[in-house]
Amino acid sequence: MHKKLEKKLASEPLNFESFFSEKALQMKASEIRELLKLVETSDVISLAGGLPAPETFPVDVIKKIAQEVLTEHADKALQYGTTKGFTPLRLALARWMEKRYGIPMSKVEIMIVAGSQQALDLIGRVFINPGDVVIVEAPTYLAALNAFKYYEPEFVSIPMDHDGMRIDILEEKLEELKKEGKRVKFVYTVSTFQNPMGVTMSLERRKKLIELAKEYDFLIVEDNPYSELRYSGEPIPPIKHYDDEGRVIYLGTFSKIFAPGFRLGWVSAHPHFIRKMEIAKQAVDLCANPFGQVIAWKYVEEGHLDEHIPKIIEFYRPRRDAMLEALEEFMPDGVEWTRPDGGMFVWVTLPEGIDTKLMMEKAVAKGVAYVPGEAFFAHRDVKNTLRLNFTYVPEDTIREGVKRLAETIEEELRKV
Ligand SMILES: Cc1ncc(COP(=O)(O)O)c(C=O)c1O
Structure with missing residues (x-):
């Protein structure tokens, strides 16, 4: 030393x-x-x-794109960006979500974040008052617990089985909480190939969860970093696909389908929620790394991602x-x-x-x-x-x- x-x-x-x-x-x-x-x-x-x-x-693709970005888009890539993110990237992601998951989406429903981990913190800032009930899977993603914990929620845990969160137990819990006069702010789920269990919430449970969200008036935070990494079986649409009211706040990330070092992810939600999260993000980091965002835009737009x-x-x-x-x-x-x-x-x-x-x-x-x-x-x-x-x-x-x-x-x- x-x-x-x-x-x-x-x-x-x-x-x-x-x-x-x-x-x-x-x-x-x-x-x-x-x-x-x-x-x-x-x-x-x-x-x-x-x-x-x-x-x-994809190192070679990144090298090529980075060269092009510095030659053609240095003004945007090396400058401060808007808090919501680089518009062409938001547009490209909206189109990709629509094509891939059948979720009609516009750019006003998308904000770029510094990895979905940042979105978890922003969700805590924007939605959790001390004592608010946040429902989580048991087990769930450890760093989401840590992000939310800072805002002092009361966690309610719902057991898991091979088809994901036990929605029957959730329903019982919701009824109990209602009787106690407690408000549930949101249910947090890693719906597909969950971290840590690797299991996926069944289609039936996804639909039931949406129904319950309407009935008991809560939001769903769907964290989905893994669904693209499918090695067997048939894809299931994200819960967001069944959301006709704007109750689902969807988190996507480039970490597992590009490179985590870019620290780039996105939130897809009702513009009203996006706006509040945007204001919260302004105080955190002004904007996600613009150089990375321009590279990610080309990566998606030119078909490299697919x-x-x-x-x-x-x-x-x-x-x-x-x-x-x-x-x-x-x-x-x-x-x-x-x-x-x-x-x-x-x-x-x-x-x-x-x-x-x-x-x-x-x-x-x-x-x-x-x-x-x-x-x-x-x-x-x-x-x-x-x-x-x-x-x-x-x-x-x-x-x-x-x-x-x-x-x-x-x-x-x-x-x-
Ligand atoms: C369920 C879940 N959410 C969020 C993250 C954070 O990912 P990011 O790199 O996008 O911040 C991870 C990373 O392992 C994860 O497993």
């Missing part, structure tokens, strides 16, 4: 904590990120992260298959897992009594890492689950990782 910095840290003249806001004092680092730091530096096979494979990044998606699918399908085969081959009796038709994750449930957070150290000692499931539950009340990623490492490594994990679980089972 630099001598001067060493001296400064050693003396610690400031009472650092006293300067932080109460909310900042409550913030905790994401467990996954802390964990990944640990694994990055060792020989451990990591099935933990949620990263796309860098081999899928050409590239099948390549990503072909790259990931064998990895998904390798993981499912290895689970079948190595896992002991009593262990269950999901069989996703797409996305990036498999969810594993171990017999009751095994705490996957406690088991982690032993797994790492055996040379494999996963994400313990507990953090994906708003109420942290489930201990025996874990998430595996199959997109980042090659097939043979996946196989070896699952084998090591199965050995770890077998040893734990002997103790239970």
Whole structure:
């Protein structure tokens, strides 16, 4: 460490904590990120992260487009942009959503954001008062919980099965909440190839969810980063497809179909909601990175996106298959897992009594890492689950990782 910095840290003249806001004092680092730091530096096979494979990044196309953008559009690409985003990109996305999902859309219903993660924060800012009920899947996307948590909602968790959120249980819960006089602001769902479970909400449940939203007057936040990554089965339209009132706030992202490094995503919602989120975003970052937006525009407009998606699918399908085969081959009796038709994750449930957070150290000692499931539950009340990623490492490594994990679980089972 630099001598001067060493001296400064050693003396610690400031009472650092006293300067932080109460909310900042409550913030905790994401467990996954802390964990990944640990694994990055060792020989451990990591099935933990949620990263796309860098081999899928369309580097040559990006090089070509970036050159063109700098030659032809430097004035726009290197200048501040509007908060809503680069208009040609918003138009191109509106057309793409219409073509791909049959959702009639205009550019006024689209705002470009710095990844859908930013949209989750903006949704918190714009919709959540402290104490408002926000309904989430159990389990759900960890960083959505963290984004919303800042705005102090009351989370209500709805269990999941192989067809997504249990809408029958949701209905019961809505009735209970109504009797208690509580207002539900929105239901948050990762409807297709969910993170962390990999499961997809059935068509029937999607339609029922819309009906319930009308009946009980709440919004639906549909976070959809994975539906394009389908390796088997038939596509199901997004919930947004069935939205005739503007109740669905849809989040899309370039992270899994282009490159996460661009930090670009989009919100598609009623113009009234877009307008408020636009005002909120002004205070956050003025606008999403214009250089990236102009590149993304050409990527969509010139058809590269449609050409590239099948390549990503072909790259990931064998990895998904390798993981499912290895689970079948190595896992002991009593262990269950999901069989996703797409996305990036498999969810594993171990017999009751095994705490996957406690088991982690032993797994790492055996040379494999996963994400313990507990953090994906708003109420942290489930201990025996874990998430595996199959997109980042090659097939043979996946196989070896699952084998090591199965050995770890077998040893734990002997103790239970
Ligand atoms: C369900 C879900 N929502 C949002 C995100 C954030 O994605 P982005 O890179 O668009 O911010 C992720 C990333 O893994 C995710 O899994």
